[in-house]
Structure formats: structure tokens, C-alpha cells
Amino acid sequence: MSDRAGPSGPPRVETTTVRVRYAETDRQGIVYHANYFVWMELGRTDFLRKSGFPYPDLEAAGIVFAVSEARCRFRGAAEYDDEVEVATRVREVRSRSVVFEYELRAGERPLASGETTLVALDVERRPRRIPDELRAALRR
Amino acid sequence: MSDRAGPSGPPRVETTTVRVRYAETDRQGIVYHANYFVWMELGRTDFLRKSGFPYPDLEAAGIVFAVSEARCRFRGAAEYDDEVEVATRVREVRSRSVVFEYELRAGERPLASGETTLVALDVERRPRRIPDELRAALRR
Amino acid sequence: MSDRAGPSGPPRVETTTVRVRYAETDRQGIVYHANYFVWMELGRTDFLRKSGFPYPDLEAAGIVFAVSEARCRFRGAAEYDDEVEVATRVREVRSRSVVFEYELRAGERPLASGETTLVALDVERRPRRIPDELRAALRR
Amino acid sequence: MSDRAGPSGPPRVETTTVRVRYAETDRQGIVYHANYFVWMELGRTDFLRKSGFPYPDLEAAGIVFAVSEARCRFRGAAEYDDEVEVATRVREVRSRSVVFEYELRAGERPLASGETTLVALDVERRPRRIPDELRAALRR
Numbered sequence: 111m112s113d114r115a116g117p118s119g120p121p122r123v124e125t126t127t128v129r130v131r132y133a134e135t136d137r138q139g140i141v142y143h144a145n146y147f148v149w150m151e152l153g154r155t156d157f158l159r160k161s162g163f164p165y166p167d168l169e170a171a172g173i174v175f176a177v178s179e180a181r182c183r184f185r186g187a188a189e190y191d192d193e194v195e196v197a198t199r200v201r202e203v204r205s206r207s208v209v210f211e212y213e214l215r216a217g218e219r220p221l222a223s224g225e226t227t228l229v230a231l232d233v234e235r236r237p238r239r240i241p242d243e244l245r246a247a248l249r250r
Numbered sequence: 251m252s253d254r255a256g257p258s259g260p261p262r263v264e265t266t267t268v269r270v271r272y273a274e275t276d277r278q279g280i281v282y283h284a285n286y287f288v289w290m291e292l293g294r295t296d297f298l299r300k301s302g303f304p305y306p307d308l309e310a311a312g313i314v315f316a317v318s319e320a321r322c323r324f325r326g327a328a329e330y331d332d333e334v335e336v337a338t339r340v341r342e343v344r345s346r347s348v349v350f351e352y353e354l355r356a357g358e359r360p361l362a363s364g365e366t367t368l369v370a371l372d373v374e375r376r377p378r379r380i381p382d383e384l385r386a387a388l389r390r
Numbered sequence: 391m392s393d394r395a396g397p398s399g400p401p402r403v404e405t406t407t408v409r410v411r412y413a414e415t416d417r418q419g420i421v422y423h424a425n426y427f428v429w430m431e432l433g434r435t436d437f438l439r440k441s442g443f444p445y446p447d448l449e450a451a452g453i454v455f456a457v458s459e460a461r462c463r464f465r466g467a468a469e470y471d472d473e474v475e476v477a478t479r480v481r482e483v484r485s486r487s488v489v490f491e492y493e494l495r496a497g498e499r500p501l502a503s504g505e506t507t508l509v510a511l512d513v514e515r516r517p518r519r520i521p522d523e524l525r526a527a528l529r530r
Numbered sequence: 531m532s533d534r535a536g537p538s539g540p541p542r543v544e545t546t547t548v549r550v551r552y553a554e555t556d557r558q559g560i561v562y563h564a565n566y567f568v569w570m571e572l573g574r575t576d577f578l579r580k581s582g583f584p585y586p587d588l589e590a591a592g593i594v595f596a597v598s599e600a601r602c603r604f605r606g607a608a609e610y611d612d613e614v615e616v617a618t619r620v621r622e623v624r625s626r627s628v629v630f631e632y633e634l635r636a637g638e639r640p641l642a643s644g645e646t647t648l649v650a651l652d653v654e655r656r657p658r659r660i661p662d663e664l665r666a667a668l669r670r
Contacts, residue, residue: 131431138314144288147284148284148413151411179321181322182321272417277417277419277470278417423567457563461600461602467655
């Protein structure tokens with residue numbers, strides 16, 4: 111069972127801003143690539159919060175999201191102190207997983223685009239259904 | 251111009267062992283996913299060293315490798331103190347880029363498979379050719 | 391040559407808020423201790439910005455601050471999604487170094503207190519004087 | 531109740547080698563300072579293992595060590611691919627806490643010296659006594 115997000119009109123996009131930390135740069139003078147995956151998580155966490163389902167509340171209710179796949183195409187280089195905008199949207203909501211998409215930019219400069227698949231697990235890390243209200247909120 | 255690696259026989263695989271650090275775990279009790287990309291880098295760095303081209307020497311010679319694409323499929327969960335084996339091989343060598351593939355496991359437990367595309371840049375971060383000797387060494 | 395900061399009245403305190411990232415937690419369910427040092431850096435960077443000397447501008451002008459000593463006493467445990475307040479002030483300004491002090495809390499909960507000594511270096515990493523305007527701004 | 535370690539002769543020193551990762555460098559071209567605290571943890575974890583008490587076993591037995599204080603004096607700069615030696619020893623063993631000391635160097639180059647105080651907690655994060663056998667092993 112799978113639905114494309116946003117059956118009517120374009121999907122909702124939420125934007126999260128992250129200022130680049132010194133610790134995130136490497137000796138090439140730019141941001142070390144693995145940190146983009148951390149920023150994508152900040153994007154989807156913020157998306158969930160703005161959807162009315164803060165992720166800490168989900169975990170407290172016994173729903174853990176685990177990343178089952180992650181990818182990123184790097185187009186530009188984020189630099190120290192840049193204000194990076196992470197634009198997050200839901201591409202697909204399934205009964206037990208969600209696919210998020212991300213576009214990252216610093217001002218006009220495109221940095222990267224990425225996507226992650228999250229699977230819902232219970233506290234014993236077994237796959238579980240995503241509650242209907244959450245699925246509905248993600249599609250909105 | 252592109253060649254599949256290993257025209258004769260299966261491609262060379264180099265294995266690198268990484269012990270999971272406490273700092274790499276998260277509150278789910280397992281390793282935070284972005285760290286797998288750091289381990290893949292340890293794998294390809296080790297592969298380069300074993301190919302006779304330590305990466306620090308490459309940078310000293312004006313060749314920077316930048317990650318242009320990275321992906322990972324997560325199958326299992328690495329835990330604190332696990333000895334993770336990163337099996338690295340070259341899937342494709344092009345004139346200006348290389349694709350590495352990785353299989354990660356902890357003992358018999360499969361953890362993840364991933365791939366990264368690296369593009370060769372000069373010191374001003376412009377694309378440049380990969381020297382023939384290095385391309386040959388990567389294909390071997 | 392050394393002056394206690396704030397010769398008249400209490401020293402200026404600047405507060406910076408950091409929301410705890412999932413990546414910063416560890417398997418004890420709380421924040422991994424080394425991350426507090428990253429947050430202290432966010433505090434002093436913000437302090438410098440509010441003093442009229444954004445750190446990127448300092449580096450562009452050939453002044454690098456290197457940490458020569460860092461310490462932290464941990465009193466409480468920051469948790470995922472906490473809004474951590476880093477209260478930063480300057481304890482001492484010397485001709486070539488600055489000592490910053492930090493108090494970290496999450497709401498009413500004290501988390502840690504720390505201090506770092508930063509030495510001013512030139513682009514070749516040799517010790518250099520801190521410009522008078524910057525020293526004055528830090529004392530204000 | 532407190533005993534200086536090593537009542538007879540100099541305290542035992544265990545050495546752990548860490549190769550510097552690209553992810554650990556920053557845009558100054560050297561290792562970001564907070565990573566030294568991660569390496570110190572690798573040092574004390576290794577010390578515990580060599581003492582016959584691997585830290586994962588301690589946690590499984592309900593003993594958590596939490597860092598209550600950490601400090602580091604930075605003397606040199608670790609660089610990418612350096613093999614850093616962390617020399618760890620126990621300075622003091624108390625009934626509920628242990629103080630570890632560290633000397634870090636890369637070949638002949640001194641990098642840093644540090645110390646951390648660890649307090650023993652039970653699974654509910656309440657202070658608890660360190661078992662006698664462990665205290666004895668740490669003093670040996």
C-alpha cells in the first residue's frame with residue numbers, strides 16, 4: 111500500500127536553516143560530506159515537528175524511525191558559517207516507511223539534493239505500521 | 251571514457267577493520283547512520299594506500315578527491331565495540347572519477363552496503379584527469 | 391600584560407541556544423560529552439559576532455584562534471531535542487590570548503560549566519598579538 | 531577514601547594508536563580540538579580492556595562510567611593520517627570515581643595532555659561504588 115504524497119497540488123515543503131559549525135569543516139576548507147546526512151535529519155525532524163508530530167513524542171509513544179537507505183548528490187561546497195537551507199518534503203508514504211527528499215542550498219548556491227527512506231520500528235526494533243494520523247499528517 | 255574495473259577476473263577487494271566508538275552510537279543504542287559514510291571513507295583510504303597511492307600523497311601532489319555522490323543501504327545495526335569490516339572495491343574508473351563499492355559487516359552480521367563516486371579536482375577545485383598510473387592501480 | 395574583563399561592573403554575558411541533535415546523543419541516551427566542547431565554540435563564536443567581530447572575518451584578516459586549553463565540569467545530562475543555553479563571557483583578555491567561560495543549562499537544569507583558552511595565531515600558526523580594537527571589544 | 535595509583539613503582543601506562551580520520555580535521559588543516567576527547571576515551575577503553583574489564587562488559591553488569599570532568603592542554607597539532615599515540619594511565623582510584631591521565635603524541639611530536647574524571651553510576655544513573663576487583667585492576 112503506497113501513496114504518492116500530495117495527491118492534490120505540489121507537496122508541502124518545510125525549510126530549516128542550519129549554520130555551518132567549525133567542527134563540520136574539514137581540511138579541504140569545506141564541510142565534510144557525511145555532515146549533510148546530519149542536516150537532512152534536522153530537516154525531517156523539523157518537518158515532523160511542523161506536522162504536529164515531534165519526533166521525541168513519537169519515540170515516547172514507541173515509534174522509532176530507522177534510516178534504511180540514504181543518498182546524497184553533492185553539487186556545491188558548504189563553507190564555515192554559511193546559513194544552509196534544508197528544504198524537506200515527503201515523497202512517498204507507505205504503511206511502514208516514509209521517503210523524504212531534501213534540497214540543500216546556501217543562499218542562491220545549490221549544495222546538494224538527497225533522499226532517505228525511514229522505516230517504522232517498535233521498541234524491540236521490529237517493523238511496525240505507521241499510525242494513520244501520522245501518515246495523514248505526512249501527506250498533507 | 252570508462253572502464254569496468256577488473257577486466258580479467260573479479261575486482262580486488264580490500265578489507266579494513268574499524269572498532270565502533272562510543273561517540274558513534276546514538277540513543278537508539280546503535281551506531282548513528284551518518285557514521286557509516288565515515289567508515290566507507292576509511293575503507294577507500296585504506297584501498298588507496300594498499301594500491302600504492304596513500305591519499306595524503308595524492309593531496310600533496312595536487313589531486314583532491316571530492317565525494318560527488320554517496321549512498322548507503324542499511325541492513326543491520328552496528329553496536330558499540332563491534333569490529334566492523336569494511337570490504338571495499340572499485341566498481342568503475344573513469345577519466346575524472348572513480349566509483350567505490352562497500353560491504354560492511356560485523357562478523358557474520360551484514361550491516362550495510364554503499365557506494366560513493368569521487369571526482370578528481372585540482373587545488374583550485376576544478377575537475378582534473380586522474381593520472382594514468384593511479385587509474386591503472388585502481389583497476390588492478 | 392593582562393586585564394580582568396569588565397573592570398566596571400559584571401562582565402557581559404551572551405547567550406546562545408543550541409537544540410540537541412540526534413547525532414549528538416550516545417547509547418546512554420544522553421549527549422556524548424565531547425559535544426559540549428563544540429557547543430562552547432558555538433557560544434564564543436556567537437559572542438564574537440555580537441562583539442562586532444565575526445570569526446570568519448577574523449580569519450580573513452589573518453587572525454586564527456587556536457584552543458590551547460579546554461575544560462568542562464559536567465553536572466547534568468543534556469538529552470535529545472533539549473534546548474541548551476550556552477551563556478558565554480570573557481574572563482580574561484591578554485595580549486595574545488583570551489579566556490572564555492561558559493555555563494550550560496537546559497531550562498532550569500544546569501548541565502555544565504567550562505572554560506577555554508584561545509591563543510591568537512597568524513596564518514603560519516605563529517603566536518601574534520590580538521588587535522587592540524578586538525581586545526577592547528572583548529572586554530566591553 | 532582515595533588511593534594514589536601505583537603504590538609501588540610508577541603507574542602502568544597503556545598505549546593506544548589512532549590514525550587521524552579526514553572527518554576529524556577542520557578548515558585550519560588540523561584536527562578539530564574536541565576530537566582529542568574522543569581519542570582519550572579510546573585510550574581509557576583500551577586501558578580497561580587490557581586490565582581485564584572490557585567496558586561493554588561493565589555496562590552489561592550495570593556499571594556505567596560517566597565523565598564528570600574533562601580537560602586538555604593542546605601543545606601541537608595533529609594532522610590528517612597521523613598515527614596518534616594515546617598513553618593512558620590511572621592517576622587516582624576512589625570508591626566511586628577514577629581519574630585517568632593521557633599524553634598524546636604523533637611520533638616525537640607532543641600533541642596534548644589531558645585528564646578525565648569518571649564517576650560510576652548504576653543503570654538509573656545514581657552514583658555507585660566501583661567493585662573492588664575493578665578498583666584493584668585499575669591500580670595495578
